[in-house]
Amino acid sequence: MSEKLVVLENICKSFGDQEVLHDFNLYIDRNEFVTLLGPSGCGKTTLLRMIAGFEQPTSGKIYFDGQVINDLEPNRRPINTVFQRYALFPHLNVYDNVAFGLKNYKVTRDNIKHNIVKDYSKELEELKAQLKDKSLSPEVKEEVKNNIKKLTEEIKTKYEEEFNAEVERRLANIEKEYNEELQKGELDERTLLKIKNEKEKCAKKLKLSKYEIDKEVMYALKLVHLEEYKDRKVDTLSGGQMQRIAMARAIVMKPKLLLLDEPLAALDRKLRQDLQYELKEMQKKLGITFVFVTHDQEEALTMSDTIVVMNEGRILQIGTPEMIYNEPRTRFVANFIGESIILDGVVPSDNTVKFDGATFKTTYKGFSKNEEVDVVLRPEDLLIVPQSEGKLKGKIDSKIFKGEEYEINVITASGQEYSIHTTKDYELGTEVGLTIDPENITLMKKPGVNTFSGAINADGNVEIAEDIALEYGDEEKEELEEGTEVVVRINTADVLLDDIEESDFTGVIKDIKKRDLYYDVYLKVGNLTIVSSTTKVHHVGEETGIWIKKEKVFVKVEESEEEDE
Amino acid sequence: MNNLSATTKVGKIKKLKTTKVYVIPYLVWSFIFLIIPVFILIFMAFSTYDFSTGANVEFTLKNWKYVFGAESRTVFWPSIGKSLLISFLVTLLCLIIGYPTAFVMTKIKARYRALIMALLILPLWMNQVLRIVSWRTIFEILKMNRNELYIFNIIVAMTSMYLPFMIVPIFTVLEKIDPKVVEASYDLGSNKVNSFLRVTLPLSLGGIVSGIIMTFLPSLTQFEVSDAISYNNVVLLGNLIYTRFKGTGGFNVGSVFSLFTVLFTIIGFILLLRVDKEGETLI
Numbered sequence: 128m129s130e131k132l133v134v135l136e137n138i139c140k141s142f143g144d145q146e147v148l149h150d151f152n153l154y155i156d157r158n159e160f161v162t163l164l165g166p167s168g169c170g171k172t173t174l175l176r177m178i179a180g181f182e183q184p185t186s187g188k189i190y191f192d193g194q195v196i197n198d199l200e201p202n203r204r205p206i207n208t209v210f211q212r213y214a215l216f217p218h219l220n221v222y223d224n225v226a227f228g229l230k231n232y233k234v235t236r237d238n239i240k241h242n243i244v245k246d247y248s249k250e251l252e253e254l255k256a257q258l259k260d261k262s263l264s265p266e267v268k269e270e271v272k273n274n275i276k277k278l279t280e281e282i283k284t285k286y287e288e289e290f291n292a293e294v295e296r297r298l299a300n301i302e303k304e305y306n307e308e309l310q311k312g313e314l315d316e317r318t319l320l321k322i323k324n325e326k327e328k329c330a331k332k333l334k335l336s337k338y339e340i341d342k343e344v345m346y347a348l349k350l351v352h353l354e355e356y357k358d359r360k361v362d363t364l365s366g367g368q369m370q371r372i373a374m375a376r377a378i379v380m381k382p383k384l385l386l387l388d389e390p391l392a393a394l395d396r397k398l399r400q401d402l403q404y405e406l407k408e409m410q411k412k413l414g415i416t417f418v419f420v421t422h423d424q425e426e427a428l429t430m431s432d433t434i435v436v437m438n439e440g441r442i443l444q445i446g447t448p449e450m451i452y453n454e455p456r457t458r459f460v461a462n463f464i465g466e467s468i469i470l471d472g473v474v475p476s477d478n479t480v481k482f483d484g485a486t487f488k489t490t491y492k493g494f495s496k497n498e499e500v501d502v503v504l505r506p507e508d509l510l511i512v513p514q515s516e517g518k519l520k521g522k523i524d525s526k527i528f529k530g531e532e533y534e535i536n537v538i539t540a541s542g543q544e545y546s547i548h549t550t551k552d553y554e555l556g557t558e559v560g561l562t563i564d565p566e567n568i569t570l571m572k573k574p575g576v577n578t579f580s581g582a583i584n585a586d587g588n589v590e591i592a593e594d595i596a597l598e599y600g601d602e603e604k605e606e607l608e609e610g611t612e613v614v615v616r617i618n619t620a621d622v623l624l625d626d627i628e629e630s631d632f633t634g635v636i637k638d639i640k641k642r643d644l645y646y647d648v649y650l651k652v653g654n655l656t657i658v659s660s661t662t663k664v665h666h667v668g669e670e671t672g673i674w675i676k677k678e679k680v681f682v683k684v685e686e687s688e689e690e691d692e
Numbered sequence: 693m694n695n696l697s698a699t700t701k702v703g704k705i706k707k708l709k710t711t712k713v714y715v716i717p718y719l720v721w722s723f724i725f726l727i728i729p730v731f732i733l734i735f736m737a738f739s740t741y742d743f744s745t746g747a748n749v750e751f752t753l754k755n756w757k758y759v760f761g762a763e764s765r766t767v768f769w770p771s772i773g774k775s776l777l778i779s780f781l782v783t784l785l786c787l788i789i790g791y792p793t794a795f796v797m798t799k800i801k802a803r804y805r806a807l808i809m810a811l812l813i814l815p816l817w818m819n820q821v822l823r824i825v826s827w828r829t830i831f832e833i834l835k836m837n838r839n840e841l842y843i844f845n846i847i848v849a850m851t852s853m854y855l856p857f858m859i860v861p862i863f864t865v866l867e868k869i870d871p872k873v874v875e876a877s878y879d880l881g882s883n884k885v886n887s888f889l890r891v892t893l894p895l896s897l898g899g900i901v902s903g904i905i906m907t908f909l910p911s912l913t914q915f916e917v918s919d920a921i922s923y924n925n926v927v928l929l930g931n932l933i934y935t936r937f938k939g940t941g942g943f944n945v946g947s948v949f950s951l952f953t954v955l956f957t958i959i960g961f962i963l964l965l966r967v968d969k970e971g972e973t974l975i
Binding site: 202 | 873881886
């Protein structure tokens with residue numbers, strides 16, 4: 128069994144001319160707690176509804192357990208949903224709400240039939256199409272008719288076989304349970320026999336008896352701590368209780384995948400925190416894959432194994448909560464997850480960054496020389512020190528008391544504002560210094576640009592490594608002398624991966640990260656790492672051709688390095 | 693804290709008092725023209741009082757004996773039977789045609805919904821008698837004005853008249869059903885038919901009952917339709933009451949007939965209250 132439970136491949140979805148999901152690619156592993164996080168209107172709910180089966184993708188494929196489920200009706204998918212605002216059945220009490228799905232016994236039968244017919248449908252349709260052909264002679268027609276009849280009978284026998292097999296399986300189970308109960312001796316033999324008979328009667332129709340339904344319902348209600356509420360009408364419940372019933376109603380179906388559409392959004396803060404914890408516990412206990420949709424970053428960080436940050440129908444970053452918080456890949460992610468200050472910086476060399484007129488130590492290696500980067504700072508990581516000790520020097524401009532801490536605004540000479548969270552109180556107007564520990568500085572590549580240092584070779588092309596030379600620029604490009612040192616920029620989206628034969632040079636896929644726009648594929652080419660943003664699914668270790676249009680290679684003469692004062 | 697709640701309480705009472713004033717004209721109106729007449733009916737049914745001659749008040753069960761007696765056996769009971777049968781069939785037809793219509797109305801674009809609504813409401817703005825007369829003309833043109841077809845014609849005309857009263861309450865209820873609830877039932881493994889039977893239908897029961905009552909009760913006392921369309925050949929409960937009150941002298945027996953309709957109305961209302969406690973389906 129593959130680890131991947133759900134694979135979304137090149138999913139596009141439009142409502143009218145509005146495109147809500149653009150070429151979306153994502154996979155979800157078994158037993159993962161995945162959160163789709165994004166502002167409202169980012170397409171996360173649409174995505175969830177597509178997995179549930181309430182919406183069809185305009186194009187692309189949805190795989191579940193290795194099978195394409197695009198055309199499968201929602202009632203046939205082993206997936207259940209906890210709806211936003213719960214969508215409990217108002218005409219039923221708590222017990223009947225939870226039991227609702229279990230009473231859909233007909234569906235088991237339908238599913239058996241459906242699965243068999245599915246295998247034969249192509250053959251059957253072909254035969255039926257043949258019948259419509261008027262040029263057929265009566266004898267051939269008769270034969271086709273016979274074939275159809277044979278096929279139909281085959282389906283019927285197979286259905287009966289599978290039906291009986293399922294009945295047998297259930298009967299054996301009932302027998303086993305009966306013997307176990309008899310051993311326990313909690314109930315007398317007559318009652319047990321009565322229960323057994325009832326169960327067997329139902330099993331023959333592939334139906335669940337009231338005893339079995341009762342057992343499952345009570346187990347689910349116990350799991351959400353609402354056993355005593357079973358006879359209550361749903362409109363007498365509080366929001367938190369309704370939420371739990373909605374959970375119980377879904378998990379009683381033993382789905383392989385549980386979808387949760389902002390289930391906690393309507394609850395107050397304290398209750399939400401309790402339920403966050405409970406949900407996470409429940410997921411661990413049941414071993415079900417959860418896909419959770421929320422716009423609340425705190426909720427996402429608390430509960431998830433993996434967070435998928437989305438905006439405007441695209442994935443911006445995929446990663447663990449720690450990765451997303453500590454190493455946001457784009458400005459949007461940094462802004463959306465927690466408070467942050469984002470500045471423009473330059474990397475003069477490994478482990479350093481220069482911004483706002485000062486140079487800081489960092490933990491980052493591997494940026495090109497003088498590469499422009501985004502610097503992300505978190506308010507709780509900035510430290511206020513006496514001015515002489517600070518790398519940045521500024522004045523306290525404003526402060527707000529927030530209960531646990533002060534939010535202090537410091538303005539530096541350049542006019543840049545820094546928001547700082549600290550428990551210490553400072554006078555307004557105090558001249559202070561600011562420092563940051565190297566590990567608390569996050570550097571982000573400017574969105575989607577490969578930057579290399581290179582030199583012009585004898586052919587007038589730019590050489591970015593010993594044996595990799597690229598043609599560059601358009602017809603109006605400035606001719607450069609051989610040996611000129613240059614900075615080469617290529618947008619990651621312009622690095623195309625193609626068949627090896629067609630390409631300029633090849634690389635080996637070192638890493639694929641579900642992040643930034645679509646997937647970032649990290650290619651090892653000699654000593655260089657080239658990043659390609661692609662929507663296609665690739666595999667680590669694969670060798671692929673790399674192809675870059677010459678108009679997309681931007682070359683700039685490297686300026687002589689300015690020395691810091 | 694106590695003070696605060698006290699003042700808001702006083703404010704609330706004052707407010708209630710002032711708003712209550714606005715309902716007084718209606719209360720007076722319905723007291724004079726609805727409550728008092730019911731008591732007059734009861735009084736008339738149990739007495740020999742005659743409006744045209746005045747005086748001569750004598751309490752008696754004579755009127756009731758007459759209605760239940762041998763004399764009216766060939767008139768009263770067949771009429772009430774025919775009325776019940778016709779009302780039942782009209783209601784059934786309205787339900788069969790109306791429920792799917794209301795159901796489809798919740799699924800289509802607002803523009804088309806408004807169109808159907810207009811088609812339903814517009815005829816109601818035309819005088820009822822005119823509509824009935826035009827039905828009679830239609831049956832005449834179609835050469836359907838024959839003795840054996842009268843009941844059929846009455847049913848057709850009445851169904852067309854009362855259809856909006858079935859569709860509108862059912863539509864109101866269906867429209868209020870959260871589509872997420874129906875989705876939840878698919879999600880839990882129900883197919884379309886199952887979802888309809890287990891979720892949509894029970895949730896629209898209130899609308900069905902008020903639709904039934906709003907077609908059944910008015911058709912039970914209809915007399916213009918049967919009068920006009922059957923050329924007085926089909927005599928229904930409504931016709932009996934009408935003939936008794938048309939002239940003079942028949943008021944006492946007419947009151948007994950009328951009390952039957954009051955009884956049916958009360959039964960209908962009690963039924964309605966049982967399924968629809970807030971009265972939200974009464975348009």
